[in-house]
Amino acid sequence: SLSLSVQNGSDRAADVEGDAEETPLVGKACELPAVVASTEEKCVLEETLHVARSGHGTVTRVHDNPSYGSNSADFSTDLSTRGLRLQLVRGVVTSAVFLLSFIDHLMVCTGVLYHSGLECITHLRARGLSLTPGGIAHQGQGPRAKVVILGGSFSGLRAQRELSRRFDVTVVDIKDYFEYTPGVLRLFTQPENLGNLVSPLPTARSNLVVGEATSVTPTHLKVRLCQRGRPASLIDGACSQKLPSSEDDTVMLPYDYLLLGCGAGYPCAPIKPTSSESTLTCRQDTWTAAATTLRTAADVMVVGGGLVGVELAGEIAEAYPSKRTTVVTSGGALCSALPPRVGVAVRKWLAKHGVNVRFHSPVELVEASKGLVRLCSGETITSSVVYDCRGNGTSKAASLLDASSLDSRGNVIVDETLQVIRPLLYSSGSGIECPRTNGLASGGGQIFAMGDAMVMPSCTDLKLGHTAELNADVVAENVHHLESENEPISAALESEVPMRRHAASLGKYPDAAVGAPIAPRVFCVSLGETYGILVFNGIVIEGLLPAIV
Ligand SMILES: Cc1cc2nc3c(=O)[nH]c(=O)nc-3n(C[C@H](O)[C@H](O)[C@H](O)COP(=O)(O)OP(=O)(O)OC[C@H]3O[C@@H](n4cnc5c(N)ncnc54)[C@H](O)[C@@H]3O)c2cc1C
Numbered sequence: 313s314l315s316l317s318v319q320n321g322s323d324r325a326a327d328v329e330g331d332a333e334e335t336p337l338v339g340k341a342c343e344l345p346a347v348v349a350s351t352e353e354k355c356v357l358e359e360t361l362h363v364a365r366s367g368h369g370t371v372t373r374v375h376d377n378p379s380y381g382s383n384s385a386d387f388s389t390d391l392s393t394r395g396l397r398l399q400l401v402r403g404v405v406t407s408a409v410f411l412l413s414f415i416d417h418l419m420v421c422t423g424v425l426y427h428s429g430l431e432c433i434t435h436l437r438a439r440g441l442s443l444t445p446g447g448i449a450h451q452g453q454g455p456r457a458k459v460v461i462l463g464g465s466f467s468g469l470r471a472q473r474e475l476s477r478r479f480d481v482t483v484v485d486i487k488d489y490f491e492y493t494p495g496v497l498r499l500f501t502q503p504e505n506l507g508n509l510v511s512p513l514p515t516a517r518s519n520l521v522v523g524e525a526t527s528v529t530p531t532h533l534k535v536r537l538c539q540r541g542r543p544a545s546l547i548d549g550a551c552s553q554k555l556p557s558s559e560d561d562t563v564m565l566p567y568d569y570l571l572l573g574c575g576a577g578y579p580c581a582p583i584k585p586t587s588s589e590s591t592l593t594c595r596q597d598t599w600t601a602a603a604t605t606l607r608t609a610a611d612v613m614v615v616g617g618g619l620v621g622v623e624l625a626g627e628i629a630e631a632y633p634s635k636r637t638t639v640v641t642s643g644g645a646l647c648s649a650l651p652p653r654v655g656v657a658v659r660k661w662l663a664k665h666g667v668n669v670r671f672h673s674p675v676e677l678v679e680a681s682k683g684l685v686r687l688c689s690g691e692t693i694t695s696s697v698v699y700d701c702r703g704n705g706t707s708k709a710a711s712l713l714d715a716s717s718l719d720s721r722g723n724v725i726v727d728e729t730l731q732v733i734r735p736l737l738y739s740s741g742s743g744i745e746c747p748r749t750n751g752l753a754s755g756g757g758q759i760f761a762m763g764d765a766m767v768m769p770s771c772t773d774l775k776l777g778h779t780a781e782l783n784a785d786v787v788a789e790n791v792h793h794l795e796s797e798n799e800p801i802s803a804a805l806e807s808e809v810p811m812r813r814h815a816a817s818l819g820k821y822p823d824a825a826v827g828a829p830i831a832p833r834v835f836c837v838s839l840g841e842t843y844g845i846l847v848f849n850g851i852v853i854e855g856l857l858p859a860i861v
Contacts, residue, residue, distance in 0.1 A: 459471075459567065463572070484525055486524050490510060506599055606697060612696065625637055630665065640693070654847060726768050834849075844856075
């Protein structure tokens with residue numbers, strides 16, 4: 313910023329300063345003030361204005377003032393001093409901008425490293441390895457308490473890792489492998505990549521039962537086995553009790569703590585595996601078939617302009633640039649749950665890659681098998697293939713619990729400690745003996761829910777893999793605390809047992825996981841193989857780097 317001082321003899325008039333206003337020079341014509349009299353004075357002022365213009369600065373414009381006659385005005389400028397001041401100001405501003413941008417990048421990098429670290433651990437854990445010991449070891453004298461974890465994915469595997477040293481842990485899943493859901497959209501175009509996105513479920517420190525949970529009693533989880541030929545030792549390890557021969561493919565797993573990490577359904581097949589894909593071979597067949605359907609389709613419609621819809625459209629547009637691809641969305645923006653800049657960038661990328669986006673088109677019905685979509689307006693649109701990406705469906709735990717534990721969308725309601733609220737369970741009717749109880753009022757085991765399977769009314773977190781893992785951290789911590797209250801221990805071990813806490817002071821989400829009232833928002837939107845948008849809280853960066861991340 314430059315200012316001109318106006319001199320009237322020796323008197324620097326305060327009036328002039330009072331009348332002065334800051335006028336941006338960039339892109340504006342700047343008239344010399346009428347008070348400028350002589351040619352020499354004009355030259356000085358012209359020069360000053362030139363400096364200000366070239367420096368994108370502002371200059372103080374002096375209003376006409378009748379008290380200063382045109383001949384009495386006397387301007388002088390000390391260009392060298394002002395130039396120095398300008399440089400100093402520039403230097404300070406540049407340093408400040410550099411510092412801010414450095415902090416900004418540092419935060420992004422920290423977020424990226426944190427997220428990558430979590431995912432790395434997930435992969436290691438899925439392979440039965442671990443970077444750190446899995447929580448507190450068993451210290452009691454009696455048998456270890458039984459923890460049954462339903463779901464071997466982000467939340468379930470995190471809990472398995474944290475609890476398996478101390479508890480008798482059994483993981484139940486419909487399949488014997490972990491599949492990395494955030495990466496599966498590329499399998500629509502590159503099904504041969506499945507091997508890079510999966511790993512076997514762990515069996516080293518916990519039991520694995522491959523089967524579909526069908527109901528929950530206050531003391532047992534009922535599971536229909538998916539792989540009858542599985543080694544009996546794995547199932548026996550879970551201390552299951554076989555039911556009578558009419559149900560010989562069913563086992564009852566007793567629990568002291570039941571952790572529901574079974575996720576939610578997704579309307580677009582085959583994004584979530586089903587019980588008929590319990591082995592990797594079956595799953596590979598499914599993805600190969602899905603890729604063939606897409607490859608041979610004349611045109612494609614993706615319903616839903618959220619994270620999954622736009623990523624799928626991106627994969628298709630990049631792999632099949634000549635295929636007519638349309639995204640149908642109800643609102644006027646894409647990825648509306650994310651910062652607006654993300655939606656704008658996604659829109660630009662899709663437009664550049666020839667994807668047509670149909671905004672303001674709320675959908676009433678999708679019949680993917682018929683390639684048909686009916687809009688709320690009554691209009692029906694068709695396409696060779698339709699992918700329904702309108703978000704998560706009902707919690708997979710909905711059919712296991714009483715309706716009083718569910719919200720209107722079928723999600724399991726939990727309190728801040730992630731315990732299921734009002735778990736009125738179906739009676740087993742099996743006459744099976746109860747396992748050791750926790751001395752809880754209900755007389756049964758304790759039930760928690762985490763990840764996509766549950767809803768915590770006071771929480772607005774996006775349903776993400778990383779959030780599911782944070783949920784599991786809190787659940788594991790609370791299971792440890794509850795067990796510390798119940799575990800019979802010798803006097804010698806008393807001092808070594810971790811701090812005993814009353815149930816009323818159990819850890820709450822997210823504070824117990826991240827030490828703050830809100831969890832960090834870290835996620836990446838991938839559009840094809842070379843473009844991504846990374847979001848860390850309010851910070852958004854786009855381009856190749858996020859795509860690599
Ligand atoms: C296409 C897509 C892309 C995504 N991209 C990202 C992303 O980039 N980043 C991100 O952080 N998040 C992403 N998400 C969200 C993320 O995948 C989920 O939030 C996360 O998987 C939830 O983990 P979870 O452990 O709660 O449940 P899930 O991952 O859904 O796992 C549930 C497990 O339970 C098993 N199961 C379910 N029912 C039963 C039953 N009755 N009996 C036995 N086993 C059962 C299932 O087989 C499964 O293994 C994406 C989701 C989708 C659908």
